[in-house]
Every structure is written in C-alpha cells, then in structure tokens.
Amino acid sequence: MTALIPTDADDPALLQPALRHALEGGPALGFGMLADTPGSVPDGVAIVIATSGSSGIPKRVALSAEALRASAEATATRIGSGRWLLALPAGYVAGLQVLVRSILAGTEPATLGGRFSPDAFAEATLGMLRPASGSQSTGVPDLFTSLVPAQVATLLDAAADDAAVRAALRAYRAILVGGQALAEPLRERAADLGVHLVRTYGSTETSGGCVYDGVPLDVAAVRVSDGELRIAGPMLAEGYLDDEALTARTFVRDEHGIRWYRTGDLGLVDDGVVRVHGRADNVIVSGGINISLDRVERVVRTIPGLHQAVVVGVDDDRWGEASVIVAPRGEALRRSEAEQLSHARDAVAEALGRHARPTRLILVDELQTLPSGKPDREAVRRVVAGLR
CATH class of the missing domain: 3.30.300.30 (ANL, C-terminal domain)
Known part of the structure; x- marks a missing residue:
C-alpha cells in the first residue's frame, strides 16, 4: 500500500515537487478528499481526484502514474511539446495534466496572477514569450494551454477590442478545450481570429481528454456498445477508491479481456471520428x-x-x-x-x-x-x- 496525502492544489509551485514524487512512486496525492477517505491506496496509484462528474454523485477516481504518463505522452505525440500555461485549477484533471505534461517535458509551467481574466491571461502569455533571465536561448518555445469553453468565450469577447489578448490567443500552438461541448460559433470565431483550438473529449476516468477533434489519441480506442461510447487504453483509471461495485459497473472487460470504460455518453464512431450526442442520463x-x-x-x-x-x-x-x-x-x-x-x-x-x-x-x-x-x-x- 502507498500513503495518500490530502493535497491543496491552490499553489502549483508547492504542488509540483509532490506531484513529481507521486509520479515516481512516492506518496499518492488526494484532491478534494472527503472526510472518510482512507490514508493509503493500492501500490501504483499516484493521484486520487474526488469528482461528482455529470451524475452529481461524489466519486474518488484513482489514477496511476502509468495512466497519467500515457495520456501526457500521447498528447505530446499529437500536438507537440513545449511550455504550458496553467489556467484551470490543478485539482481537476485538465489542470493536473498541464503540470504532468510540464514535468515530462522538463519545462516550467506558467501560472496566472490571481483569478482568471483576459488581462491575467495576456500578461502570463507575454511572460512566457520573454527569454528567461540568464538564458542564452533566443528561440520562442511552443506554447500550450487548456481552457473550458466559458474561458474561451471570455477571451474572444475581450480580444475584439484588446490587441494584447488577441496576440496572446494567437501565440499558442494549440489551446485544448474541454469540460463541455465547444459551441460551433465559438470555434468559428476563434478560427477567424487565427486561434488554434483543439476540441477534447474525455474525463477524469481517462486521465483527461483522450479524443482530440474527434480523433482518439494513438493509445486510445473508442467503440460503441448499445449506443454508449466506451474507451480503452493505458490512460484509464484504476477505478473508484473504496467502491468496488461502481468500479465493476463502470470498467468492464470484453471477450478478449480488454478493459473498457463506460462513459455514460451516447454517440457513434463514424469512419474513425468520434461524435458525442450527449449524456445517456x-x-x-x-x-x-x-x-x-x-x-x-x-x-x-x-x-x-x-x-x-x-x-x-x-x-x-x-x-x-x-x-x-x-x-x-x-x-x-x-x-x-x-x-x-x-x-x-x-x-x-x-x-x-x-x-x-x-x-x-x-x-x-x-x-x-x-x-x-x-x-x-x-x-x-x-x-x-x-x-x-
């Protein structure tokens, strides 16, 4: 068994060393833990995230270091590697993966000064474009970040009148957008402005987004069973901490022994492209x-x-x-x-x-x-x- 340490995700600078240690087999980190959370987890678990997901029922998702790495490495293969801006809470999987990707890339993530706002976003992005003090490099790194659609809408509204926000948005090689469906008009507005958005689909149970612009990452497989989307791959969670029944209902094996995550989403896979129709419930x-x-x-x-x-x-x-x-x-x-x-x-x-x-x-x-x-x-x- 591995010790589980309740963790405050508010300070990424303090969180990163502990996260690096967790990825290397050190004590696991627990985010948003409930009062009855145990003090230890099975070996191999690196992160436990308490989430209510779409059901509103609290769940504690256990993620292994292997799953987090598989997701981060597959993302780098798909969109590239560089420097990331943390613009989401680190206690949620999309924010956490910004830190994991940074650790694996050997880069230092940038953070916002205070609450999310267009000004804070532009200032943090500009800071990433400046050469580090004492650095001999004159090249500009590839920039990446993860946002939710509401943040994208706020930034696009501000960009209409603010050249600094426009420049900041255009500076990113890719902006991953997940958490909910991205409205087509928002995507079109971003494209017209020269902003590269990547629609992602996934959940905490899949270590974050594992389908980018409808196409599964190289390590992920998606199929449809009785109208429900199911996902397989090394980025799947171990299950739900101290809830064997829910784990058994949600993670199932097929006739070949392959483990699939039941997403609870209706959809189809059309010529390799995943189309999500919405929650079954x-x-x-x-x-x-x-x-x-x-x-x-x-x-x-x-x-x-x-x-x-x-x-x-x-x-x-x-x-x-x-x-x-x-x-x-x-x-x-x-x-x-x-x-x-x-x-x-x-x-x-x-x-x-x-x-x-x-x-x-x-x-x-x-x-x-x-x-x-x-x-x-x-x-x-x-x-x-x-x-x-």
Missing part, C-alpha cells in the same frame, strides 16, 4: 417522447447571444417534463427576449423536431459554475425550479 420525457437535453443545448448554442446557454429539464404540468434555456444576459442580444426564444424554438424544431422545442428562456446576470469552470447544472436547475 441527461434525457427528459416530454409528452411521452425522449428528448436529449444535450442535443437541444448544442442547437441553442449556435444562435448568436446564446453561445453560453445551458438547457435544463423541469417538471411541466402539461408535458410531464420540459426544457428551459438559461443564458447570461450579458451577451448582446439583437432580438427581444421573446424573439430570441422564438428563434431558438424554430432552430430546435428544424434540427430535432417540434417535440424538442424549449418552453422558456430565462436570462440571468451570471451562470453558476463549478470550480472547474463547467456550468453547475444542478444549481441552474434548482434556480429554474424555484421560479415556477
């Missing part, structure tokens, strides 16, 4: 018809002014359940609220059918988010339910 039954809220949300996010919208399900007296759009009012709307809802309903009806149309549009000052930067869907759903 993020479905409502409205008027007796199953409706994927993820698919509704993807359509809604193609509409100007609704690129950061969240679609949630609520009880409905007429239909049993119905979908509601919640969006930040700060985005510029060229239409009235009623016209915007009508536009969204028409777009959803055309793409998915009239039965899938959202019933309401609620504008809020700010969408509630998790520390990882993802929308806090449960909190948004509670707010909407409280307004009925």
